[in-house]
Amino acid sequence: MTTRSRWEDEETAAFRDAVARFMDAEMVPMDESWRHQGHVGHDIWRQVGAQGMLCVDIPESYGGAGGDFRYEAVMTEELSRRGLSGFGLSVHTICAHYILNHGTEAQKRRWLPRMARGERVGAIAMSEPAAGSDLQGVRTRAQRDGDHYLVNGSKIFISNGYLAEILAVVVKTDPAQGAKGTSILMVETRDLPGYRVGRRLDKIGMKAQDTAELFFDDVRVPADCLLGGVEGKGFSQLMSDLPYERAVVAVAGVAAMEGALEATRAYVHERKAFGKTLFDFQNTKFKLAEVATIVRVARAFIDQCIEDVSTGRLDTVTASMAKLWCTDMQQQVIDDCLQLFGGYGYMNEYLIARMYADARVQRIYGGTNEIMKEVIARSL
Helix, strand or coil: CCCCCCCCCHHHHHHHHHHHHHHHHHHHHHHHHHHHHCCCCHHHHHHHHHCCCCCCCCCHHHCCCCCCHHHHHHHHHHHHHCCCCCCCHHHHHHHHHHHHHHCCHHHHHHHHHHHHCCCCCEEEECCECCECCCHHHCCCEEEEECCEEEEEEEEEEECCCCCCCEEEEEEECCHHHHHHHEEEEEEECCCCCCEEEEEECCCCCCCCCCCEEEEEEEEEEEHHHEHHHCCCCHHHHHHHCHHHHHHHHHHHHHHHHHHHHHHHHHHHHHCEECCEEHHHCHHHHHHHHHHHHHHHHHHHHHHHHHHHHHCCCCCHHHHHHHHHHHHHHHHHHHHHHHHHHHHHHHCCCCHHHHHHHHHHHHHCCCCCHHHHHHHHHHCC
16 A cells, blocks of 8 residues: 655665665564563664664764665654664654754764764653653753763653663753753763663553653763753754654654554455455445545655655644644554454554554654644644
């Protein structure tokens, strides 16, 4: 059912084939053990980096693959179609883009090549117990102390948090200034005194994704790790990269729908009841027809967004629409697909069950869908 996207060419198709073969050989067989241990481990990050499949839309001069967003979309799609939600590629990529778009030249050359090689797993430390979508409520404090910042505070719901080796930490450098007192510190976590990873959080889905609490107790961070080198730019830095982040979430949602549809189509053609396949029943045919139509419309929308990100045209409102609608449809489509599996759809050994649980958070992170509606409404 998956149709070739209009932005695909021979190079992206060849890249997709290589990515699919690598994931089927090296990642899919590990997914169950990753889910049981609650993280994917560092080795797979090094492997993916060695294949040239990390930071694929980062310029070659900074160690990336030199492609555009289409190549990043291929990576996201192939992970999502297989339900490989434990490998936190999107967070790693967005962290790298903060550095690319806002870092100094020295910062780009210092961190991006290592992220592209998988030697530094990236994460974004925004959310706090009292500050989720409301980033102005961040309380983590970074106080200048000579040629260092002294960081104190905590973060929660941090994807890649357990494995993270470089963090984009949202801090208050001047609490009296509100949003204008917000900055981003790039923190390398290895053997860092005062830095502690708390518990890996027990989630209803994304069991292989190492979502964790982080704690900072008088952590000394060199002043040259201030993203961009100027205090008070953090909020604007975060806002300017939101269209990219929300496009990535939407791409994952559409690809998950496609994967769910394909898995369901195969199942209903094989599963028999009352002497015929499930597909022979009118209810099954009509439900799949509805699902296939939603998926096709979602693909058309997200293909336009992928092209717009690649050419720098995607605006905040359209990105918010994509995130809102595609993730809402993701949950609806996967729920409809799961119903056709009957009792087996409730079993975690089936991909559709894992996709169902994983889908729920898509409407929450990257800005809740209620925030998306607020952004869209302001444009009307």
